Amino acid sequence: MASATAASTEQIAAVIRGRRSVDLYESDTVPNAVMVEAIDVARWAPNHRLTQPWHFYLVGPTTRRGVTDLAVELDVAKKGERAGPVRRARLDAVPGFLVLTMRRSDDALVEREDYAACCCAAQNLALYLWQRGIGTKWTTGGITRDPRFYALLGIDSAKESVVGFIWYGKPKVVPTQQRKPAAELVTELP
Ligand SMILES: Cc1cc2nc3c(=O)[nH]c(=O)nc-3n(C[C@H](O)[C@H](O)[C@H](O)COP(=O)(O)O)c2cc1C
Numbered sequence: 804m805a806s807a808t809a810a811s812t813e814q815i816a817a818v819i820r821g822r823r824s825v826d827l828y829e830s831d832t833v834p835n836a837v838m839v840e841a842i843d844v845a846r847w848a849p850n851h852r853l854t855q856p857w858h859f860y861l862v863g864p865t866t867r868r869g870v871t872d873l874a875v876e877l878d879v880a881k882k883g884e885r886a887g888p889v890r891r892a893r894l895d896a897v898p899g900f901l902v903l904t905m906r907r908s909d910d911a912l913v914e915r916e917d918y919a920a921c922c923c924a925a926q927n928l929a930l931y932l933w934q935r936g937i938g939t940k941w942t943t944g945g946i947t948r949d950p951r952f953y954a955l956l957g958i959d960s961a962k963e964s965v966v967g968f969i970w971y972g973k974p975k976v977v978p979t980q981q982r983k984p985a986a987e988l989v990t991e992l993p
Pocket residue numbers: 822823824825940941942943944978980
């Protein structure tokens with residue numbers, strides 16, 4: 804491997820630090836071809852025993868209508884009628900949705916490690932897209948555990964489980980965030 808220059812090292816650090824979960828997007832849509840390029844990179848995530856447990860569903864317009872209706876229904880049931888239009892408007896303003904799933908396993912350790920691998924893939928995807936000017940937000944709201952969500956996506960919950968319902972698009976607003984200083988997180992052992 805060619806050794807990294809200081810500039811390229813700082814570049815990757817800037818992408819990792821700068822990526823934010825995005826709530827508000829411009830209306831531009833992201834072509835599926837771009838998302839497939841991102842997935843092509845995401846699949847290089849580490850995965851124990853090379854299980855490659857991930858699958859990526861790019862939500863098209865028909866599926867999206869069903870998913871939005873379900874999200875609205877769930878919100879209305881939880882918060883009352885007035886929550887419905889707010890939820891619908893919020894989701895309608897998101898240019899694209901992707902669902903990341905992992906393969907189920909009877910072995911709890913394999914499932915745990917496969918979930919970890921899918922999380923690495925999700926971050927790969929987010930970082931690659933961020934560098935291309937596309938923001939994401941990984942969500943795991945109640946809808947991602949609802950059997951109707953699985954049915955809408957044509958996913959068999961005995962075989963796959965949803966890791967994330969990922970929003971994406973060109974950011975309109977990039978939120979700010981904080982992290983604890985590294986010094987608080989590190990224990991240097993003798
Ligand atoms: C596993 C996972 C689940 C998440 N679920 C949600 C969610 O349901 N709704 C949401 O608004 N953000 C969700 N997020 C995004 C976090 O809220 C976000 O990463 C956190 O606020 C830090 O912001 P940053 O990503 O911009 O650094 C999730 C993130 C992860 C890793």
